Amino acid sequence: MGIERIKSIKDLPPEENVFSGTPACAGCGALLSLRLTLKALGRKIVIVNAAGCFTLLTIYPYTPFANSWLYTAMASAPAGAQGVRDALDILLEKGRLDPEEDLKVVVLTGDGAAYDIGLASTSGAIYRNLDFYYLCYDNEAYGNTGFQRSGATPFGSGTGTTPPGSVRPTGTELPKKDLFEIWRSHKPPYLATISPAYPVDLINKFKKAEQYKGPKLFIALSPCPPGWATDPSYTVKLAKLAVGTGVWALKEAVYGEVSHTIVPKKFKPVEEYLKEQGRFAHLFKPVRQEETLKKMQEMVDDYWKRHQLLL
Amino acid sequence: MKKEMLTGNAAAAWGVRLAEVDYIPAFPVTPQTEIIETLARWIADGDMASRFVTMDSEHSMITAAGAASATGVRAFTATSSQGLLYGFEMLYAVAGWRVPLVMVNVSRGLSAPITLETDHNDVLAARDSGFLQIHCETCQEVLDSILMAYRLVEDERVLLPIIVNMDGFYLSFTREPVEVPNLERVRNFLPPYQPKHAFFKASQPMAQSVTALGGSLYSYFKYQMHLGSQKALEVYKEVCVEFEKEFGRHYDTIEGYMLDDADYVLVMTNSFSTLGKAAVKRARARGIKAGLLRLRLLRPFPAENIQRALTGKRAVAVIDQNISVGKGGILHSDVASCLCNEKQRPLLFSFIGGLGGKNISPGEFEFIFTELIKAVAGEAVEPSQLLYTEEEWQEMVRLKRIAGKE
Numbered sequence: 001m002g003i004e005r006i007k008s009i010k011d012l013p014p015e016e017n018v019f020s021g022t023p024a025c026a027g028c029g030a031l032l033s034l035r036l037t038l039k040a041l042g043r044k045i046v047i048v049n050a051a052g053c054f055t056l057l058t059i060y061p062y063t064p065f066a067n068s069w070l071y072t073a074m075a076s077a078p079a080g081a082q083g084v085r086d087a088l089d090i091l092l093e094k095g096r097l098d099p100e101e102d103l104k105v106v107v108l109t110g111d112g113a114a115y116d117i118g119l120a121s122t123s124g125a126i127y128r129n130l131d132f133y134y135l136c137y138d139n140e141a142y143g144n145t146g147f148q149r150s151g152a153t154p155f156g157s158g159t160g161t162t163p164p165g166s167v168r169p170t171g172t173e174l175p176k177k178d179l180f181e182i183w184r185s186h187k188p189p190y191l192a193t194i195s196p197a198y199p200v201d202l203i204n205k206f207k208k209a210e211q212y213k214g215p216k217l218f219i220a221l222s223p224c225p226p227g228w229a230t231d232p233s234y235t236v237k238l239a240k241l242a243v244g245t246g247v248w249a250l251k252e253a254v255y256g257e258v259s260h261t262i263v264p265k266k267f268k269p270v271e272e273y274l275k276e277q278g279r280f281a282h283l284f285k286p287v288r289q290e291e292t293l294k295k296m297q298e299m300v301d302d303y304w305k306r307h308q309l310l311l
Numbered sequence: 312m313k314k315e316m317l318t319g320n321a322a323a324a325w326g327v328r329l330a331e332v333d334y335i336p337a338f339p340v341t342p343q344t345e346i347i348e349t350l351a352r353w354i355a356d357g358d359m360a361s362r363f364v365t366m367d368s369e370h371s372m373i374t375a376a377g378a379a380s381a382t383g384v385r386a387f388t389a390t391s392s393q394g395l396l397y398g399f400e401m402l403y404a405v406a407g408w409r410v411p412l413v414m415v416n417v418s419r420g421l422s423a424p425i426t427l428e429t430d431h432n433d434v435l436a437a438r439d440s441g442f443l444q445i446h447c448e449t450c451q452e453v454l455d456s457i458l459m460a461y462r463l464v465e466d467e468r469v470l471l472p473i474i475v476n477m478d479g480f481y482l483s484f485t486r487e488p489v490e491v492p493n494l495e496r497v498r499n500f501l502p503p504y505q506p507k508h509a510f511f512k513a514s515q516p517m518a519q520s521v522t523a524l525g526g527s528l529y530s531y532f533k534y535q536m537h538l539g540s541q542k543a544l545e546v547y548k549e550v551c552v553e554f555e556k557e558f559g560r561h562y563d564t565i566e567g568y569m570l571d572d573a574d575y576v577l578v579m580t581n582s583f584s585t586l587g588k589a590a591v592k593r594a595r596a597r598g599i600k601a602g603l604l605r606l607r608l609l610r611p612f613p614a615e616n617i618q619r620a621l622t623g624k625r626a627v628a629v630i631d632q633n634i635s636v637g638k639g640g641i642l643h644s645d646v647a648s649c650l651c652n653e654k655q656r657p658l659l660f661s662f663i664g665g666l667g668g669k670n671i672s673p674g675e676f677e678f679i680f681t682e683l684i685k686a687v688a689g690e691a692v693e694p695s696q697l698l699y700t701e702e703e704w705q706e707m708v709r710l711k712r713i714a715g716k717e
């Protein structure tokens with residue numbers, strides 16, 4: 001296809017576009033996802049931020065970004081991206097902006113805005129075929145307000161609003177919404193899931209996406225040490241385990257055609273991923289919730305069977 | 312210049328066309344739809360070189376309009392009633408971004424119950440957001456106010472968004488003769504927008520709308536908005552002078568009608584002021600020294616002008632076409648607060664009328680003047696009253712019977 005792919009971690013763009021010293025938590029997987037994304041996108045971008053942990057990266061008078069940035073609101077970052085993109089196009093068309101000064105428009109959002117409150121405005125922007133990148137750092141709950149269930153919270157996870165209790169021992173009883181498929185039904189040119197533990201795959205997906213005009217989605221499953229109740233040093237290992245157990249499928253879709261970019265040769269049991277995290281601790285103690293654990297494994301197996309990658 | 316018979320909505324569309332607006336994100340809501348349909352048609356026919364985009368909601372629409380302003384283009388949008396409230400969160404955001412967005416609101420009562428007709432609870436709910444507010448009585452004023460609005464809010468001393476308000480149905484769909492200025496003269500009055508404060512370009516990265524943690528930081532920015540709004544009073548005066556020079560029509564922050572020697576004054580806004588003026592004329596014919604004060608600029612609140620206009624009057628009735636549930640008329644409170652320290656302050660009464668487009672009849676205006684005269688004579692008068700006629704009450708009783716509630 002003529003796109004230059006990188007082959008190893010040594011080929012990562014060296015430039016840093018989000019600087020250190022942010023108030024994000026130690027070991028934040030989302031920040032790592034963002035850092036790699038901004039290596040891929042470069043500096044000529046404007047980020048339109050929805051409410052979430054990363055709204056708090058820019059605190060007056062500081063910004064950790066080398067690029068431009070606008071906060072809109074939780075529900076409407078894609079609409080903000082529409083206004084910015086349209087305005088840039090108008091300025092270019094009317095000769096009021098040098099083409100050298102043009103910017104790529106990037107929506108930056110957590111899963112709460114992406115899966116829930118911002119879904120209508122996201123659907124609108126995809127429908128209008130807005131030319132923009134959309135990065136969702138998915139830590140599977142409302143992380144910025146503590147850790148409450150969002151549309152991205154997986155079945156079985158304990159959260160602030162779905163605490164496992166004696167009557168409801170499972171925690172979250174609903175399965176995670178499938179944002180990838182919600183987007184795919186709109187038929188945008190490019191969709192991908194990414195992981196901060198697979199930087200080469202991540203960078204190559206952005207390289208591939210670059211050639212398409214229109215909406216481009218990237219969902220990064222991002223371990224969140226305080227919410228997931230894990231050690232900050234464990235973030236990358238956990239992100240790897242999510243892929244290795246099949247919980248997080250690394251894939252892309254070009255005009256709706258899905259392909260998996262990294263498939264484990266041998267899937268590890270889901271339990272290996274779950275037992276490392278405080279948010280799933282209730283599944284093991286004081287009693288093992290066999291039924292729930294079985295169901296979780298089945299959910300993952302079903303996915304891979306459906307894609308004929310697990311026989 | 313040509314005169315045309317235009318609805319308030321069409322006059323608004325002409326204002327936007329003449330202001331050579333770059334960008335119009337839109338979402339339909341009655342009774343403002345005609346504005347965006349007119350603009351969409353002009354753009355489709357090549358009469359306007361603007362970009363038009365239908366958004367997925369008013370919340371998105373106001374976000375897109377504000378974000379485009381923050382990127383450096385001249386943007387416009389319009390809404391009404393529930394639509395304004397649906398986008399409400401973004402009013403505060405866009406005001407905080409300090410971008411010169413102009414938005415028309417066509418006032419309509421708020422749900423529940425559902426209605427299509429006018430009152431001002433929609434636009435007055437936005438009075439604390441940082442948007443400036445101009446309220447129009449006529450279709451001509453709608454067109455003119457949009458041109459003045461851009462000139463006002465693009466001024467670097469102001470840099471706040473603004474709502475130009477008109478009444479649904481009473482103005483939005485009423486045709487009046489409107490002078491449509493020619494483009495060359497508009498260009499003299501309103502130069503192209505040159506963003507110095509908020510824009511995006513590669514060579515100058517800029518973070519807009521950042522977090523301001525800590526009360527002193529937050530207070531600083533909020534107070535800057537307040538000062539910007541207050542500064543707008545001064546800038547507005549200059550804009551009025553320039554506008555009159557170019558187009559010959561004069562607009563002040565307030566308008567007095569038979570006010571100078573009046574003893575009994577009605578305070579009103581928007582299109583119902585025309586009914587009030589007719590009532591003043593009739594009262595004068597009966598020998599009552601009546602007058603009317605129309606508030607045109609509601610934010611910033613032209614307190615000094617109102618004080619000057621009302622001190623020394625004997626009795627004033629503020630007619631509020633809105634109801635702050637549990638309190639009463641909103642403008643009554645605003646007017647009262649700017650008179651409370653005046654030595655020669657008039658007696659001040661609140662009348663609530665015209666809710667949901669309910670007519671205010673000549674009889675009701677007569678009643679108001681009678682009450683004012685009674686009060687000045689020392690008789691007891693209720694401080695706040697709802698205008699509702701015996702006839703309307705009988706009709707209500709009949710309808711309740713049909714609904715099986717009586």
Ligand code: SF4
Pocket residue numbers: 024025026027028029030031053139143144223224225226227
């Ligand atoms: S709460 Fe989680 S996602 Fe948010 S900054 Fe902390 S680690 Fe990152």
